[in-house]
Amino acid sequence: MRSTDYVLGGWDAQPAQPPRRRGTTIVPREQPPSAGSPDRLPSVAAAPGPTNLSAADWVEVTRMRELVATYLAEYGEADQGRRLSVADMRQIGQAYIAELVRDLVERRSQAGIPLSAVEEGVWRKAVFDAAFGLGRLQNYVDDIANVANVDVYGCDDVVVEYRGGRLARVPPVAASDPELVEMIARAARYAPLSREFSDRAPLLTTRLASGSRLTAQMRVSPRPGLTVRNHQFVEGVTLDTLVELGTIDLVLREVLRAAVHAGWNILISGEQGAGKTTMLRCLCAETPPWQKLVVIEREAELFLERLGRPGQVVPLEAQEANTEGVGEITMSTLVVHSLRMNAGRIILGEARSDEIVALLTAMSAGTRGAMGTIHANRAEDVFAIRLPSLAMMPPYALPVEFSAMHAAAGLNLVIHIALRTELAGDGTPLRRHRFVTSVAEVTGLEGGRVASNTIFRARPDGRAVLGAAIHHLDELVGAGLDPTILERFPGGLWERT
Numbered sequence: 001m002r003s004t005d006y007v008l009g010g011w012d013a014q015p016a017q018p019p020r021r022r023g024t025t026i027v028p029r030e031q032p033p034s035a036g037s038p039d040r041l042p043s044v045a046a047a048p049g050p051t052n053l054s055a056a057d058w059v060e061v062t063r064m065r066e067l068v069a070t071y072l073a074e075y076g077e078a079d080q081g082r083r084l085s086v087a088d089m090r091q092i093g094q095a096y097i098a099e100l101v102r103d104l105v106e107r108r109s110q111a112g113i114p115l116s117a118v119e120e121g122v123w124r125k126a127v128f129d130a131a132f133g134l135g136r137l138q139n140y141v142d143d144i145a146n147v148a149n150v151d152v153y154g155c156d157d158v159v160v161e162y163r164g165g166r167l168a169r170v171p172p173v174a175a176s177d178p179e180l181v182e183m184i185a186r187a188a189r190y191a192p193l194s195r196e197f198s199d200r201a202p203l204l205t206t207r208l209a210s211g212s213r214l215t216a217q218m219r220v221s222p223r224p225g226l227t228v229r230n231h232q233f234v235e236g237v238t239l240d241t242l243v244e245l246g247t248i249d250l251v252l253r254e255v256l257r258a259a260v261h262a263g264w265n266i267l268i269s270g271e272q273g274a275g276k277t278t279m280l281r282c283l284c285a286e287t288p289p290w291q292k293l294v295v296i297e298r299e300a301e302l303f304l305e306r307l308g309r310p311g312q313v314v315p316l317e318a319q320e321a322n323t324e325g326v327g328e329i330t331m332s333t334l335v336v337h338s339l340r341m342n343a344g345r346i347i348l349g350e351a352r353s354d355e356i357v358a359l360l361t362a363m364s365a366g367t368r369g370a371m372g373t374i375h376a377n378r379a380e381d382v383f384a385i386r387l388p389s390l391a392m393m394p395p396y397a398l399p400v401e402f403s404a405m406h407a408a409a410g411l412n413l414v415i416h417i418a419l420r421t422e423l424a425g426d427g428t429p430l431r432r433h434r435f436v437t438s439v440a441e442v443t444g445l446e447g448g449r450v451a452s453n454t455i456f457r458a459r460p461d462g463r464a465v466l467g468a469a470i471h472h473l474d475e476l477v478g479a480g481l482d483p484t485i486l487e488r489f490p491g492g493l494w495e496r497t
Contacts, residue, residue, distance in 0.1 A: 042428075043169045053126055059135065061123075064177070065130040068093050074349045086190055090132055097127045119339040132190045133208075135183045136173040137228070141212050142229045149273070154223035155180040163232065165432035181224050184216045193299065195320065206300040219252060231277060238285045247275060247417070248436050249486055250493040252464060255439070256415070258310045259480035260286040264412035267351075269376040269386070274419040276373040277301055277349070283371055284347060284428055287311075291344030291369075296334045302349055314341065326441035331355035336360060348372030356390040357398060363410025379416035379438045383407065383450040401448045408445040412472075414452070415439050418462055436464045443471050465492035 041192040053061065072093055076084050103121045105115050115123070129138035137172070139468070140147045140160055149161040153173035161167050174180040185197040188206055197204045202219040211234065216226035248256065254461040259266060260283050268276045268283075271415045284293065284304050295304050305313040315340065320327035331348070335358035338346050346367060348359050351374045363370055374390075376382045383404075391403035398406075418437040439456035457467030466486055470476065477483055 004371070016198065025154075030355045032141075042167075046286045048073045053122070058175075060104070061130050061135075064097070064104075067100060067289075068096055068127070068131045069097050076159055085192060093131055094128060097124055099133065101127065105341055111396060130183075130351065130388070132186065134173075134228075136171075137183075139227055141208060141230065144210065144212070144232055147230055148232070149230065150228040151225070152180070152227070153221075153225040156363075157223075165429040167429055176225055179217055183481050184214075184218075184224070184226055187214065188216075192316065193319075195416060205299060207301070211303060213299055213301060228274075231301055233457065234281070234303050237278065237282050237306075239282050240493050242279065242426045245434070246494075247279070247434050249463070250496060251466065251489050252439070252479055252492070253438060254485055255456075255470075255476065256283065257286050258476040258479045259413055260369070260371075261288075262475045262479035264475075265368065266361045266371045266413045266415065267382065267411060268371070268415045269375045269379060269415065270373075270417035271375065271377060271380045271419055273432075274417040276417060278413065280347070280349075280371060280373055287345060287369065292342060293345050293347055294338040294341055294343040295347045296331055296348065296355075297349030298331060298337060298352075300349075302347065304347065311344070316441055339367070344370040345371065350374070351390060353390060354393045354396050355402070357396045357406075360387070360391070360403065360406035360410055364406045365410075367410070376416070379414055379440050380452075381456070382414050382416075382440075383452060387450075404445060404450050405449055408442060408450050410451075411442045413439065413441055435462065437462050438464055438467075442472055459492070465494075466490045 006367075015090045015491040060215055061414055072084065072089050075092060095129055101120060103292045104123060105120055108115055117300060129135055134141055137150060137152070137158075140150050147160055148163050149378075151159045151161070153172060156172040157178050158170045158173050174183055181197070184204065187208065188195045188197045188204055191206045191208055193206050195201075195204060195206045197216060197218070199219060202217060204214065204216040206214050208214050208228070209490055211231060213229045213231075214226060215229075216224070218224035239248065239257055243250060243253055266278050266283065270276045281304065284302070285307055287293065287309075287342045288311070290311050291389070292314065293304055295302055295313060295315045296318075296320045297315070299319050300315055302315075305315060307313065316334045318331050319327060319329040331353065335346065335348065335355055340360055346356065346359070346362060348370070349372065351359065351372055356374070359370060359372060373388055374382060376386045387407055388403050391398040391406075403425050415436060416438045417434060420435075421429050421431045422433065424429040436456070437458040438454055440452040441455050443451045443453050445451060453471055455466065455468050455470050456464035459465050473481075473483060
């Protein structure tokens, strides 16, 4: 038998298929479109893994994935129409995939091309990823230690950002754009928060089983696309971790630690990808172990329950409305609900809408130790632009003066993180640096605006050093801060990070 005979998953005999009911068909896939225009980004051969499957192999993977879908549909029908849960489908599908791959191994062995145990495992994973995950893209999602972000615009325009900022163009992740849409829809359907991705729901944001965040769109752009953000630092991170990463220095570490211990209400600002979520995890790791943390997010990303603390961590996740338009649970609703949960601290994953009003109201009403993140280009924009603009959104539509009153009465500290990209000689990203550039202490209300004191400001290289006396230093000292560190190292200790 020639090596070219195995193109469409043949080797003569086919794996045993489940009994097919009338009307059950498998639609053939379209051919891949022509490759996109070349650019300066370097290319890599394939996704990480012990074995890389060829294009012909992926045709076979696709065929097996279709068999799995048919099998699951008929399994449910045979069980008196019982609707299988996502967990049931994954478990049943995994067992059936093992059978399909065993049949493949046997056929290849008979043809004189045996598969090793490692290769057999790669096939099982590939089919499982195709059936329940992001197919060829899944290896990048699973490689959290090395891959930071994945951006897909059309099936053949795929760019991976590695840790440190290096970008590389990688091979296509689907045979066509329609197949890419199907892949995203399957991943969304089998995600922890099962969501729809279709013509009537062309925008998607959800959390994957790995904890990564998936954002996808179709119909609103000429080609479908997606973005996956991998969160690297989840377990075992502390403020010491940020010192090691060069995000803060030893002086700032002591101030932030004392602020958490003092029960100050803190917002972390920065642009996308600056490290706000990681900073929030590290601050939460400093909370007293006996406190109950209520964590409120649109899509779970913090995973504070992995901190291993003896105190309770209760994650709450917002819910979208169903296809009938009912069942929505907003972030704002969850914030209000958390006030009745005997929470030691309220942790807001990200303020992007009217939930900031509920949080600021809770802060100004006596809630202590609340923390969250907010997008902003500069620390001063948090008070001047971001908080007022979010508070003015429906349904609250608070005037600027009212939002300023709540912020001045409840908020204590704003930490701003910057993201700087170091470029190579050809202009492509070489490395990314994340560090705190300023820390603003809220001091009250002046002329209807929030008054703040920038206690840490950027030195020439952008890193934050002591810039002014701390108004409420006594509270930080009472929470364990040694004030002499501020006197001995006014220029910071960045060189020791």
